[in-house]
Amino acid sequence: xxxxxxxxxxxxxxxxxxxxxxxxxxxxxxxxxxxxxxxxxxxxxxxxxxxxxxxxxxxxxxxxxxxxxxxxxxxxxxxxxxxxxxxxxxxxxxxxxxxxxxxxxxxxxxxxxxxxxxxxxxxxxxxxxxxxxxxxxxxxxxxxxxxxxx
Amino acid sequence: xxxxxxxxxxxxxxxxxxxxxxxxxxxxxxxxxxxxxxxxxxxxxxxxxxxxxxxxxxxxxxxxxxxxxxxxxxxxxxxxxxxxxxxxxxxxxxxxxxxxxxxxxxxxxxxxxxxxxxxxxxxxxxxxxxxxxxxxxxxxxxxxxxxxxxxxxxxxxxxxxxxxxxxxxxxxxxxxxxxxxxxxxxxxxxxxxxxxx
Numbered sequence: 001x002x003x004x005x006x007x008x009x010x011x012x013x014x015x016x017x018x019x020x021x022x023x024x025x026x027x028x029x030x031x032x033x034x035x036x037x038x039x040x041x042x043x044x045x046x047x048x049x050x051x052x053x054x055x056x057x058x059x060x061x062x063x064x065x066x067x068x069x070x071x072x073x074x075x076x077x078x079x080x081x082x083x084x085x086x087x088x089x090x091x092x093x094x095x096x097x098x099x100x101x102x103x104x105x106x107x108x109x110x111x112x113x114x115x116x117x118x119x120x121x122x123x124x125x126x127x128x129x130x131x132x133x134x135x136x137x138x139x140x141x142x143x144x145x146x147x148x149x150x
Numbered sequence: 151x152x153x154x155x156x157x158x159x160x161x162x163x164x165x166x167x168x169x170x171x172x173x174x175x176x177x178x179x180x181x182x183x184x185x186x187x188x189x190x191x192x193x194x195x196x197x198x199x200x201x202x203x204x205x206x207x208x209x210x211x212x213x214x215x216x217x218x219x220x221x222x223x224x225x226x227x228x229x230x231x232x233x234x235x236x237x238x239x240x241x242x243x244x245x246x247x248x249x250x251x252x253x254x255x256x257x258x259x260x261x262x263x264x265x266x267x268x269x270x271x272x273x274x275x276x277x278x279x280x281x282x283x284x285x286x287x288x289x290x291x292x293x294x295x296x297x298x299x300x301x302x303x304x305x306x307x308x309x310x311x312x313x314x315x316x317x318x319x320x321x322x323x324x325x326x327x328x329x330x331x332x333x334x335x336x337x338x339x340x341x342x343x344x345x346x347x
Contacts, residue, residue, distance in 0.1 A: 033236035034235070073347050134211075138189065143182070145232070148209075
């Protein structure tokens with residue numbers, strides 16, 4: 001009996017170690033899955049061409065040109081995609097995958113955006129917001145589209 | 151006097167134009183799984199809640215204005231954004247032989263489907279989520295569920311899936327597939343769910 005408890009504790013330790021590894025590799029919050037035409041990714045003041053497969057980080061900004069579009073999948077299974085002449089900033093993405101709790105705030109500064117919300121919005125109705133320059137959208141686990149004109 | 155009034159009018163007109171610039175549209179879309187959902191649209195001067203498919207709101211300087219949109223309008227306004235949507239994550243569930251780190255025969259067959267789905271996608275990444283049944287505390291089940299997920303992750307890595315594309319997490323007993331009372335053992339709850347995305 002004590003032996004079993006000991007083994008369980010040991011396994012728990014291993015799992016905890018593994019957990020810290022997984023979280024380290026999941027520092028990225030999402031990934032670019034589709035990209036067409038002119039798309040750039042701005043990170044810490046640097047701008048680079050966005051390519052399919054690129055990992056995303058909090059505070060990244062995606063910009064599409066007149067012929068551009070981009071689609072991303074977030075760590076909580078949220079799917080976002082922007083059409084032409086759009087600016088989308090990933091302002092905040094705090095996600096605890098064990099509890100599905102967290103916070104996801106994005107802003108569509110201009111352009112068009114399609115949203116399919118993910119595991120966080122499903123877990124708690126106030127976890128996800130999408131802003132435009134004039135409005136705040138509270139997402140109650142759903143699919144929608146929005147535009148912001150400049 | 152006249153020029154002052156003219157300037158004031160110009161200022162008002164300019165403010166209206168600027169405010170008018172801050173516009174847009176929000177449209178709720180039909181849900182794939184048919185669950186009840188909503189989007190709450192808040193602007194300085196008001197709030198609109200969209201609940202039905204194609205319920206929509208204009209964003210303008212006078213606050214949100216609800217209206218009914220349509221599939222045609224959505225396609226016209228948002229076609230390119232919708233065309234850029236990533237493929238939806240595909241979900242697979244693997245079950246374990248009771249008390250073992252071994253997959254059931256049925257689940258071993260599903261593993262091939264997982265590889266096929268990964269191979270099909272242009273930039274695949276995999277989320278592996280371990281679950282336990284309701285026996286024991288969170289302190290016991292959280293690491294146990296993660297251990298199951300890590301086992302599946304290790305198997306994927308052995309089969310040449312890049313480690314940086316697989317994240318393993320444990321949900322413990324928080325998401326029972328078969329709802330049971332706390333403390334109840336159930337084989338269908340001891341599982342690993344894989345999202346290929």
